[in-house]
Amino acid sequence: MNVLIYLIPASIIMGALGLVAFFWSLKSSQYDDPEGDRHRILSDRWDKEPPPE
Amino acid sequence: MAAPVSACPACVAAPLAEETASGSYRGNGGEAKRLILSLPAIYCAACISGVERGLAAQPGVRSARVNLTLKRATIEADQSVEATHLADYLTGIGFEAYELDSASLSSTETDKRSRDLLMRLGVSGFAMMNVMLLSVAVWSGATDATRDMFHWISAAIAVPAIAFSGQVFFKSAWSALSVARLNMDVPISLAILLAAGMSIYETANSGQHAYFDAALSLTFFLLAGRFLDHRTRSVARSAAEELAALEVPRAQRLTTDGADETVSVSDLSAGDIVRVVPGARVPVDGVVDTGESEIDRSLLTGESLPVFAAPGMALSTGEVNLTGPLTVRVVAAGRDSSLHRMADLVAIAETSRNRYTSLADKAAQIYAPLVHLLALAAFLVWLWISGGDVRLSLNIAVAVLIITCPCALGLAVPAVTTAASGKLFRQGMLLKSATALERLAEVDHVVFDKTGTLTEGQPEPDNLDSIGREDLELALALAQGSAHPLACALRDGARAAGITPAQLTLVHEVPGKGIEGNWNGQIVRLGRAGWLGAQACDQTATYLAVGAGTPVAFTFTDALRDGAAQAVGALRAQGMGVTLISGDVPAAVADIAARVGIEDWRAGVLPEEKAAAVAALAEQGRRVLMVGDGLNDTAALAAAHVSISPASALEATRVVSDIVLLGRTLAPMGGAVTLARSATRRIKENFAIAAAYNMIAIPIALVGLATPLAAALAMSASSISVSLNALRLR
Numbered sequence: 065m066n067v068l069i070y071l072i073p074a075s076i077i078m079g080a081l082g083l084v085a086f087f088w089s090l091k092s093s094q095y096d097d098p099e100g101d102r103h104r105i106l107s108d109r110w111d112k113e114p115p116p117e
Numbered sequence: 118m119a120a121p122v123s124a125c126p127a128c129v130a131a132p133l134a135e136e137t138a139s140g141s142y143r144g145n146g147g148e149a150k151r152l153i154l155s156l157p158a159i160y161c162a163a164c165i166s167g168v169e170r171g172l173a174a175q176p177g178v179r180s181a182r183v184n185l186t187l188k189r190a191t192i193e194a195d196q197s198v199e200a201t202h203l204a205d206y207l208t209g210i211g212f213e214a215y216e217l218d219s220a221s222l223s224s225t226e227t228d229k230r231s232r233d234l235l236m237r238l239g240v241s242g243f244a245m246m247n248v249m250l251l252s253v254a255v256w257s258g259a260t261d262a263t264r265d266m267f268h269w270i271s272a273a274i275a276v277p278a279i280a281f282s283g284q285v286f287f288k289s290a291w292s293a294l295s296v297a298r299l300n301m302d303v304p305i306s307l308a309i310l311l312a313a314g315m316s317i318y319e320t321a322n323s324g325q326h327a328y329f330d331a332a333l334s335l336t337f338f339l340l341a342g343r344f345l346d347h348r349t350r351s352v353a354r355s356a357a358e359e360l361a362a363l364e365v366p367r368a369q370r371l372t373t374d375g376a377d378e379t380v381s382v383s384d385l386s387a388g389d390i391v392r393v394v395p396g397a398r399v400p401v402d403g404v405v406d407t408g409e410s411e412i413d414r415s416l417l418t419g420e421s422l423p424v425f426a427a428p429g430m431a432l433s434t435g436e437v438n439l440t441g442p443l444t445v446r447v448v449a450a451g452r453d454s455s456l457h458r459m460a461d462l463v464a465i466a467e468t469s470r471n472r473y474t475s476l477a478d479k480a481a482q483i484y485a486p487l488v489h490l491l492a493l494a495a496f497l498v499w500l501w502i503s504g505g506d507v508r509l510s511l512n513i514a515v516a517v518l519i520i521t522c523p524c525a526l527g528l529a530v531p532a533v534t535t536a537a538s539g540k541l542f543r544q545g546m547l548l549k550s551a552t553a554l555e556r557l558a559e560v561d562h563v564v565f566d567k568t569g570t571l572t573e574g575q576p577e578p579d580n581l582d583s584i585g586r587e588d589l590e591l592a593l594a595l596a597q598g599s600a601h602p603l604a605c606a607l608r609d610g611a612r613a614a615g616i617t618p619a620q621l622t623l624v625h626e627v628p629g630k631g632i633e634g635n636w637n638g639q640i641v642r643l644g645r646a647g648w649l650g651a652q653a654c655d656q657t658a659t660y661l662a663v664g665a666g667t668p669v670a671f672t673f674t675d676a677l678r679d680g681a682a683q684a685v686g687a688l689r690a691q692g693m694g695v696t697l698i699s700g701d702v703p704a705a706v707a708d709i710a711a712r713v714g715i716e717d718w719r720a721g722v723l724p725e726e727k728a729a730a731v732a733a734l735a736e737q738g739r740r741v742l743m744v745g746d747g748l749n750d751t752a753a754l755a756a757a758h759v760s761i762s763p764a765s766a767l768e769a770t771r772v773v774s775d776i777v778l779l780g781r782t783l784a785p786m787g788g789a790v791t792l793a794r795s796a797t798r799r800i801k802e803n804f805a806i807a808a809a810y811n812m813i814a815i816p817i818a819l820v821g822l823a824t825p826l827a828a829a830l831a832m833s834a835s836s837i838s839v840s841l842n843a844l845r846l847r
Binding site for chain 2: 068072075076079080082083086087090095096097098099100103104106107
């Protein structure tokens with residue numbers, strides 16, 4: 065059962081990484097225009113512009 | 118396309134370079150200006166790139182970004198760029214666009230709240246998944262020290278997560294409690310806090326059952342419902358704000374030395390003189406001081422025919438000046454104006470509607486007391502059975518609170534309204550009020566306004582065929598110089614018929630009367646019957662006289678709004694009564710009623726009578742849907758069970774109505790009622806599903822057999838089945 069000492073922190077850290085990634089996506093306003101993003105992904109235009117905010 | 122004046126010579130010199138390297142313009146070194154345009158008609162990937170590429174090619178534009186969710190474009194540009202130019206340009210290339218007052222848009226605030234909710238949702242989701250995984254070990258039979266360790270780790274994750282994510286509910290519950298009221302958040306907060314507190318106590322005492330996972334999934338599912346609800350409403354709210362931002366209440370006041378100054382309407386006082394140019398709305402109640410013109414009163418009274426205005430005539434706020442410049446002496450502005458009196462009428466009518474209780478409230482009124490009484494009863498009965506074992510009794514009471522799944526109740530309404538209002542928004546209908554969908558589903562009688570609602574408010578000539586070619590050529594030559602709606606309609610009609618204008622000299626507009634010109638030495642006039650000495654017919658008409666000859670009448674009918682007959686047909690097919698009530702003259706109303714297929718119509722109705730007619734229908738037990746756009750409709754809109762107005766309506770009218778039609782067409786109305794009905798059916802089904810789960814779960818919890826595993830299963834299963842049921846909405 066000693067393996068738990070490594071496994072539990074490892075699983076929590078990986079979960080926390082996911083949470084940090086979620087925070088980052090939230091901060092970089094990736095949920096502001098779900099409707100537009102779903103169309104934009106199909107556009108062949110090179111879109112390097114960040115949203116003006 | 119006219120090239121707008123640019124502050125940047127390089128942009129004009131290299132338009133091609135701009136086009137290929139769109140968005141690469143970095144500005145002229147000055148501070149950037151942020152402009153917001155409303156784009157109500159965009160819907161596709163091609164629209165996004167079309168608008169962005171088009172805007173980026175405009176001189177002075179540094180960057181443009183379309184938000185398709187809010188149907189809006191945000192533009193960074195040089196100070197010299199005017200939003201109206203960009204809006205005109207976009208409209209010119211086929212994307213309907215309007216300038217928005219970026220100062221009056223508080224969109225950033227709703228964005229912040231939405232992000233905040235999403236952040237809390239993410240934290241509770243992360244914590245829920247981790248604690249669930251840890252709980253699996255406990256459910257599969259961990260004992261003693263291992264179980265305690267898993268419980269402590271769960272507590273370490275759950276307590277901060279609940280403290281952060283649950284604040285939404287705690288704050289709302291506290292604000293309700295502090296004014297001695299109960300809302301849905303009170304039982305929710307109680308369940309979350311009791312579950313967490315009880316679990317910590319059990320963990321400290323090496324107990325068997327800890328409900329950390331249940332407390333967290335409760336928080337997660339309820340936050341999901343809250344987020345959906347907020348998202349739906351913020352889209353609606355921002356669109357409603359946009360409509361408000363389209364109108365900027367300003368007036369041109371004449372100073373004592375004869376110059377104009379632009380002032381806010383609220384700064385005007387009685388006795389001031391304001392200038393009203395042709396095409397502008399009269400900003401105040403007043404009396405014409407100088408000038409002659411024609412006035413379009415259709416939004417206030419429903420009359421489709423413009424009336425003549427001369428010095429001494431009273432004007433009301435909201436009327437539109439058509440042909441000649443006027444100066445108006447202010448009689449009443451702001452609070453005392455007729456517009457404001459209309460608002461009082463609305464306030465009276467609205468009180469009846471506020472009595473409506475939404476389905477969610479009805480469910481909460483049954484649910485909250487029932488569950489709390491059950492939990493309390495379980496506690497007391499078990500205290501008696503076990504002979505005073507407080508820990509056991511409290512455990513069972515908490516199990517009852519958790520297993521009754523307020524989460525399914527919390528999701529039942531938002532999941533359905535989100536799906537439904539998303540569908541309606543795509544069809545061009547905006548739900549402004551949270552309960553509008555439920556009320557729309559109950560409708561069994563529809564009352565339409567005529568001018569501007571069933572009709573475009575734009576006349577079109579209907580007797581061009583019976584008029585000689587020479588007269589048409591003369592009429593076109595006279596009409597093409599004027600901005601009067603009848604002249605514009607005549608011009609468009611004649612051009613469409615392939616008429617070329619006659620050669621006239623000395624064409625000039627006589628404000629308030631018509632247009633005059635010289636043709637081969639004869640005076641030709643196009644205008645009002647009174648001016649030409651013609652016999653006025655009972656239809657909307659303008660008259661042409663050549664020299665001293667007999668005037669020829671050009672008659673007009675109001676063009677039907679796109680989809681009007683279709684909407685009326687669809688509503689009638691659903692078995693609803695349809696009535697047309699208008700302030701216009703009987704002949705015009707009868708004509709429109711016949712064209713859209715309405716048998717029951719009334720003409721010459723005053724605003725108060727409209728509201729009274731709607732109230733009378735309500736008294737007969739009818740649930741009335743009122744569709745109108747004019748100020749004369751506002752009281753009736755407020756008195757109706759639910760109301761719809763087109764986006765072209767005045768702000769005062771749109772504020773009152775529950776649903777705004779964003780497009781020009783009325784066609785989606787029939788489908789909207791059907792959709793509202795199936796949405797309400799889904800909401801009721803969701804409540805039934807939640808109730809069915811509780812029927813099974815509550816007895817199990819009451820006899821003390823509920824385990825954390827059972828609670829987790831019941832909660833997830835009911836939440837997921839409720840959400841799936843909402844997605845079935847067609």
